Amino acid sequence: MEEVKATAAWVAAHSTHVVVDSSGLEKVVHDIQGSIPKVEWNFEGIHYFDNGPLTVQYLFVLDALNFCFWPDKELNYDDLASGLKAALLKDKSVFDADRLQTYTGPQLRELLNWPRPLPLEDERVRLLHEVGAELERSFRGKAANLVESCGKSAATLVALIARHFPGFRDHALYKGHQIFLYKRAQIFAADLWGAFKGQGYGSFYDIGQVTIFADYIIPAVLRQLGVLRYSPALATTIDGNSEIGSGTEEEVEIRACSVYAVEKMKELIEAKIGKQVLSVELDLWLWAFGVQNQTLQHHRTLSIYY
Numbered sequence: 001m002e003e004v005k006a007t008a009a010w011v012a013a014h015s016t017h018v019v020v021d022s023s024g025l026e027k028v029v030h031d032i033q034g035s036i037p038k039v040e041w042n043f044e045g046i047h048y049f050d051n052g053p054l055t056v057q058y059l060f061v062l063d064a065l066n067f068c069f070w071p072d073k074e075l076n077y078d079d080l081a082s083g084l085k086a087a088l089l090k091d092k093s094v095f096d097a098d099r100l101q102t103y104t105g106p107q108l109r110e111l112l113n114w115p116r117p118l119p120l121e122d123e124r125v126r127l128l129h130e131v132g133a134e135l136e137r138s139f140r141g142k143a144a145n146l147v148e149s150c151g152k153s154a155a156t157l158v159a160l161i162a163r164h165f166p167g168f169r170d171h172a173l174y175k176g177h178q179i180f181l182y183k184r185a186q187i188f189a190a191d192l193w194g195a196f197k198g199q200g201y202g203s204f205y206d207i208g209q210v211t212i213f214a215d216y217i218i219p220a221v222l223r224q225l226g227v228l229r230y231s232p233a234l235a236t237t238i239d240g241n242s243e244i245g246s247g248t249e250e251e252v253e254i255r256a257c258s259v260y261a262v263e264k265m266k267e268l269i270e271a272k273i274g275k276q277v278l279s280v281e282l283d284l285w286l287w288a289f290g291v292q293n294q295t296l297q298h299h300r301t302l303s304i305y306y
């Protein structure tokens with residue numbers, strides 16, 4: 001996670017399409033008047049939870065598939081979470097490592113009760129197979145064993161996931177530099193922390209090191225709040241719903257500047273209000289705010305990372 005923070009700051013310092021506006025940051029910190037609105041994890045009531053290892057398996061499968069909903073106007077993250085929950089309630093063995101390796105596209109659709117092909121369906125299936133195979137090979141089939149081997153460190157968990165599961169290696173090359181964002185690996189740690197309320201499988205002594213999860217909602221919220229400003233050309237692309245290629249300077253800047261901006265917001269809250277906050281808490285507040293705002297224009301990139 002240190003790599004995420006350091007490389008995001010490097011992008012922000014060399015950025016040409018996106019600017020982090022310090023007066024916009026100050027205004028947000030001023031407007032929250034001393035406290036960030038508290039958002040409960042699972043505020044939507046869509047998640048599976050049984051306080052045990054099956055919840056860990058559910059969250060790992062969920063975050064293996066937690067990307068790219070926008071190409072289908074009707075599909076949202078909630079459909080994925082509640083679809084996986086319903087499948088698990090019907091059949092407790094649905095996410096067993098051996099079964100994860102056998103799903104086809106149509107079977108995944110059926111599992112989620114989704115009537116048409118999912119966006120990037122082949123990739124979703126490939127990633128499910130990868131998760132099943134590697135869990136079986138290295139973690140006796142259980143995501144809970146993966147989590148238990150991290151010694152309650154979210155940083156170790158993220159590093160271990162990136163080492164074992166290539167699909168989670170969310171990085172990019174930017175102006176010759178390798179940039180790390182690790183959105184889905186970090187959100188898995190945060191989901192455990194949120195679901196288990198910082199206890200048991202969700203207990204991490206370094207949860208404060210986790211950054212925000214650079215998806216397509218957070219940058220749109222930060223832009224609306226005046227924290228991110230885009231070049232006229234980039235603003236036109238996003239407002240016109242034109243796609244931005246994966247790995248382009250624009251895409252990397254949008255994501256990395258979002259991470260950097262929220263790290264700065266955290267520092268500013270500490271300096272001005274004297275309160276310590278977690279990026280995870282800021283993320284949940286901003287994300288919940290963003291998904292409730294139907295008019296938000298977000299950038300469109302076909303990506304398996306977010």
Ligand SMILES: Nc1nc2c(c(CN[C@H]3C=C[C@H](O)[C@@H]3O)cn2[C@@H]2O[C@H](COP(=O)(O)O)[C@@H](O)[C@H]2O)c(=O)[nH]1
Pocket residue numbers: 040041042043044066067068069070075076077078081191194212213214215216217218283284287291306
């Ligand atoms: N930064 C950030 N991005 C997040 C989440 C979550 C869900 N987190 C769970 C944790 C607690 C709550 O109870 C949530 O259920 C999804 N996403 C991203 O949003 C996008 C989907 O948007 P739309 O197409 O409108 O459904 C997509 O890129 C998806 O990867 C988050 O928390 N933070």
